[in-house]
Amino acid sequence: MEILQIVLIFLIFVVLCIPLGKYIYKVSEHEKTFLDPVLDRIDNFVYRISGIKKEDMSWKQYIFALISCNAVAAFFAFLILRIQSLPILNPNNIGNMEQGLTFNTVIAFMTNTDIQDYSGEWGLSYFSQMVIVTFFMFFAAATGLAVTFAFIRAVSGRKKEMGNFYVDLVRIITRILLPLSIIAAVFFIQQGVPQTLASNKTVTTIEGKLQDIPLGPVASLEAIKMLGTNGGGFFGANSAHPFENPTPLTNAVQSVLILLLAGAVVVFFGYMLQKKKQAISIFAAMGILLAVGFIICYAAEKAGNPVLANLGLNQLMGNMEGKEVRFGVGLSSFFTTLTTATSTGAVNNMHDSLTPIGGAVALVNMMLNVIFGGIGVGFMNMIMFAILTVFICGLMVGRTPEFLSKKIEGREIKLIALAIIIHPLLILMFSALALLAPQGLAGISNPGFHGLTQILYQFTSAAANNGSGFEGLGDNTMFWNVTAGIVMFAGRYLSMIILIAVAASLASKRAIPVTAGTFRTDNAVFTVTLIFIVLIIGALTFFPALALGPIAEQLTL
Amino acid sequence: MQDANIKLIRAGGEHMLDITFISVILIGFMALKHFTDWCGGQISKK
Numbered sequence: 001m002e003i004l005q006i007v008l009i010f011l012i013f014v015v016l017c018i019p020l021g022k023y024i025y026k027v028s029e030h031e032k033t034f035l036d037p038v039l040d041r042i043d044n045f046v047y048r049i050s051g052i053k054k055e056d057m058s059w060k061q062y063i064f065a066l067i068s069c070n071a072v073a074a075f076f077a078f079l080i081l082r083i084q085s086l087p088i089l090n091p092n093n094i095g096n097m098e099q100g101l102t103f104n105t106v107i108a109f110m111t112n113t114d115i116q117d118y119s120g121e122w123g124l125s126y127f128s129q130m131v132i133v134t135f136f137m138f139f140a141a142a143t144g145l146a147v148t149f150a151f152i153r154a155v156s157g158r159k160k161e162m163g164n165f166y167v168d169l170v171r172i173i174t175r176i177l178l179p180l181s182i183i184a185a186v187f188f189i190q191q192g193v194p195q196t197l198a199s200n201k202t203v204t205t206i207e208g209k210l211q212d213i214p215l216g217p218v219a220s221l222e223a224i225k226m227l228g229t230n231g232g233g234f235f236g237a238n239s240a241h242p243f244e245n246p247t248p249l250t251n252a253v254q255s256v257l258i259l260l261l262a263g264a265v266v267v268f269f270g271y272m273l274q275k276k277k278q279a280i281s282i283f284a285a286m287g288i289l290l291a292v293g294f295i296i297c298y299a300a301e302k303a304g305n306p307v308l309a310n311l312g313l314n315q316l317m318g319n320m321e322g323k324e325v326r327f328g329v330g331l332s333s334f335f336t337t338l339t340t341a342t343s344t345g346a347v348n349n350m351h352d353s354l355t356p357i358g359g360a361v362a363l364v365n366m367m368l369n370v371i372f373g374g375i376g377v378g379f380m381n382m383i384m385f386a387i388l389t390v391f392i393c394g395l396m397v398g399r400t401p402e403f404l405s406k407k408i409e410g411r412e413i414k415l416i417a418l419a420i421i422i423h424p425l426l427i428l429m430f431s432a433l434a435l436l437a438p439q440g441l442a443g444i445s446n447p448g449f450h451g452l453t454q455i456l457y458q459f460t461s462a463a464a465n466n467g468s469g470f471e472g473l474g475d476n477t478m479f480w481n482v483t484a485g486i487v488m489f490a491g492r493y494l495s496m497i498i499l500i501a502v503a504a505s506l507a508s509k510r511a512i513p514v515t516a517g518t519f520r521t522d523n524a525v526f527t528v529t530l531i532f533i534v535l536i537i538g539a540l541t542f543f544p545a546l547a548l549g550p551i552a553e554q555l556t557l
Numbered sequence: 558m559q560d561a562n563i564k565l566i567r568a569g570g571e572h573m574l575d576i577t578f579i580s581v582i583l584i585g586f587m588a589l590k591h592f593t594d595w596c597g598g599q600i601s602k603k
Contacts, residue, residue, distance in 0.1 A: 063593045071586040078579055099571070103578040411600050489582075493589050502598035 002330030006294075009252050009334070009425040013259045020260065021267020026166075027175045028149045028268065029371045035508035039174050046170050056161035056427065059504035063497055064166035066143060070110055073139060077132050081124075088124035091199035092214075095124065102524060104481035109136035111492035112144055112374050114225075114232030115484060117476040120213035121235050126197055133232060134221050138181075141228030141261075141375050142172040147496055148265055148376025149286035154274040154503035155383065155404060157511055162504070168414055176261075177228060184223035184257060192246040218243055226257035229374045231345025231467045239335070239348040240324050251331060258338045258346070262372035264470050265379045273404065282382055285530045289371045293361045294337040300357035301329045306557050324355025333358065340365035343374035345467025352446075352454070352472035356557070359470070360550035363457055366464040367542045369423060370534055374465055380499045382530075384416050386521065387502070389533045393519055402518060405511040412502050419498040424541040426463040426487045431545065432453050439479035445472040449556065453549035463491035 026033050034226060047054065057065065081097040084090065089157075099103065101117055108115040109132060118124070124133065144170050150162035189195050194215045201213040218234045222244055223229060239245040264284070270279025304315025318329035327335070332349040338360040339346050351362055365371055370382040387403050391413055394401030401408040434440030434455045444451035450472075455472040462484045469475070475484065520526060 060593055060597055064590065067586050067589050067593075074582050074586075075579065078575075078582070082575060099574040099578055103581070106582070351582055415596060415599055437594065489585050494592065497589065497593050498594055501600050505600040516571075 002328060005248075005252065006334045009255045011402060013256050015265060016256065016260060017267050020264035022271055023082075023463050024176060024264055024268040025271035028153070028163075028272070033175070035175060035179065038104045042174055043170055045168070046174075048389040050165075052166045052170070054164055056159070056168050057164055059150070059154070059162050059500050062162040062165045062273070063500055066147065066496075067493075069165070069169070070143065073136070074106050074110050077110065077136065078102055080132055080461050081105060081128055083520060084125045084128045086126070086494065089127035089130070089197065091197070091326070092125070094123065094125045094128075097128075100478040100481040101476060104485045105132075107485040107488050108131060108336070108467065109230075109232065110140060111465050112140035112230060112343070112377075113462060113465040113488045113492070114230045115462060115469065116232050116236070116467070117481055117484075119236030120233055121200075121216070123498075125474040126216055129221065129234065130217060134217075134224060137221070137224040137228050137230040137232070138173050138177050141224070141230060142169050142177060144229075144375045144377050145172050145176070145261070146382060147500060151376075151380050151383075151499060151503045152272050154500075154507035156269075157406070157507065158272060160507050162500070168424070177224065180227055180260075181223040184227060184253070185219045186346065187253060188219040188222050188250060191250045192243075193219040193222055193250070194243055206487070209335060217242075222254075223257075225346060226254045226344065227261060229258065229262060229342050229344040231339065231343075231347075233346060236428055239346045240350070245348055248326070248331075251327060251335070254346070254348075255331075255338055256346045257337060258335075258342050259372060261375045262342050262348065262378055265376050266372075269379065275522060278404075281522050281524075281530075282379075282386065284524075285527045285534075286371050286382060287482045288376075288527070288531060289368070289534070290337065290341050293341060293365055293371070294334055297337050297354075297358045297361040298333040300355045300361070301333045303355070305355065319353070319355050319358070322347060322350030335366065336362055339468055340466060341371035341373070341378075343369065343378060343466045345461065347427060347468050350471060351457070352470040356453070356554035358448075359453060359457070360546060360554075362468070363453070363460055363546065363550065364538065364542070366460045367424070367427070368534055368538045369464045377465070377496070381419075381495070382534075384419055384495075384502070385497060385534050386530055387412065387416055388420070388537075389526070389530045390519055390521060392533065393529065397519070399464055401504065402512055403521060404506070405514060406506045406509045407512060412505055415498045415502050415505075419495045420537065422494050422498075423463055423491065426491055427456070427459045427542075428545060429481055430459045430462075430487050433483065434459070434479075439478065440483075443474040443477065443480055445474060449549055449553035452545075453553065456545055456549050459487055462487040465492050 081102045085096045104117055108210055149168050153159045153163055195217055196215050202210055203213055205211050221234050233244055235241040235244055245251055266279050266283045270276045302318040305319050309315045323332045327348055335348045370378055372378050373381055388409055390401045390403045391408050444454055454470045454473040458473055461468055
């Protein structure tokens with residue numbers, strides 16, 4: 001039954017992707033949509049008061065606009081978190097956030113990572129939840145999608161210029177994120193997710209003890225948390241909390257929302273190129289990697305814990321440690337696969353309690369960072385691997401590599417190689433630093449192979465801008481807050497800048513006519529080759545670390 | 558008097574930490590600007 005649910009959720013996602021991808025195409029290319037009569041007025045009002053001129057930008061201007069926008073937002077976010085104890089929408093009298101944690105939190109939300117080294121219900125005022133967390137969930141997701149717009153415009157050869165960052169940002173928020181979030185939030189409220197500014201309720205339990213029930217504007221955050229592949233929860237327990245994810249239906253809708261925009265971007269790419277087959281080949285590669293990951297994770301969790309089985313404990317339900325009984329092994333494994341593949345980071349089960357192989361799937365998804373990924377960013381990473389694939393295949397057959405009718409030359413490959421190296425470099429270098437520093441080792445709650453996995457997971461999650469945590473790690477210290485902050489920052493912006501530069505380089509080239517000798521990138525052969533290139537590069541860079549962590553742990557169970 | 562001085566020094570230390578972190582973030586963004594220029598140089602090379 002649970003497998004049927006999972007297949008159904010995936011089918012709904014695929015069906016919804018197609019019209020949404022077409023809609024995104026219309027938003028990107030300023031074509032007429034049914035929302036224009038209302039939203040044009042709102043957009044024009046925003047442009048007027050912000051002094052936005054709707055002129056096209058070069059790729060550098062586009063990036064500089066992005067950088068300056070993010071820098072200003074980061075400054076104000078830092079300020080607000082440091083003075084959040086003021087009595088502005090703070091009925092629970094939450095205090096100011098400590099400096100190191102503020103640094104980490106600001107970067108986490110600005111980079112769409114949403115790592116939370118605090119517990120939402122006790123660490124943030126309602127004002128901070130709404131003005132920092134919810135705002136950044138829209139802003140960071142829109143930034144990622146705007147960069148994807150620019151990237152696809154350039155790669156598809158439609159324009160030499162990239163468009164206008166500010167216009168893209170406004171249109172994405174008003175025409176894509178806000179309407180979809182409002183629909184999702186209303187649905188969540190109907191399902192029982194709280195949406196209130198009232199303070200926490202203190203109730204008497206059946207045992208006669210007093211308990212605080214945290215409340216707040218949860219539903220509005222929940223919608224964009226999933227849709228924007230953000231992942232930061234209102235409560236510490238995230239989507240395992242019954243107020244964030246109260247019913248099987250909310251769990252199914254959240255699963256669809258996690259994938260929705262990341263998948264629709266691939267369809268949008270197909271519309272921009274006017275080559276459906278090209279989009280299908282990329283979508284298929286992502287879908288196959290996702291399915292394989294889920295099958296491995298599900299099989300590992302379903303098999304249960306051999307240590308407990310040896311003690312004579314029944315493992316028929318699978319490994320239920322750290323899982324919600326409401327969701328069971330199937331829906332928990334599925335959620336884990338989706339949230340790590342798409343760089344969302346929301347969790348409906350405890351990842352630290354996954355079996356070593358189940359945890360390894362989550363790690364590998366984030367290490368590869370191409371399986372749908374964060375909105376647009378995962379897609380751009382996959383295109384980077386697609387370019388690398390045509391380059392390698394071109395070398396094998398002795399032909400100048402081409403991608404989308406553009407010649408791939410040394411300068412693009414140099415930058416792509418740099419982008420591919422940055423991700424593992426951040427993960428492995430900082431993991432090594434944490435293993436060497438006493439402050440890093442102090443965070444480990446479960447020494448040994450599992451401890452190494454805890455450290456590896458934290459930096460992988462940060463570098464992939466995922467944000468999920470193994471949670472066994474004691475990460476709210478100056479060392480962890482600062483190092484993870486640096487990794488999130490570099491992981492987000494460096495590859496983004498490189499990919500836009502590569503796209504701009506391709507846009508400036510003349511298109512080469514397709515001939516019989518052209519290496520096709522829109523068929524099953526290319527899809528399979530692409531998958532193998534992704535897996536080989538991933539294995540070459542991460543296998544030693546995985547062998548010392550989850551693989552060794554599995555073998556010693 | 559001594560307590561008041563210690564409090565003042567602590568408050569100053571806290572503000573220093575605020576200024577340090579904000580500076581780190583701003584330096585990070587400035588480094589991105591230079592990195593963008595460097596990437597521009599790479600793609601314009603013949």
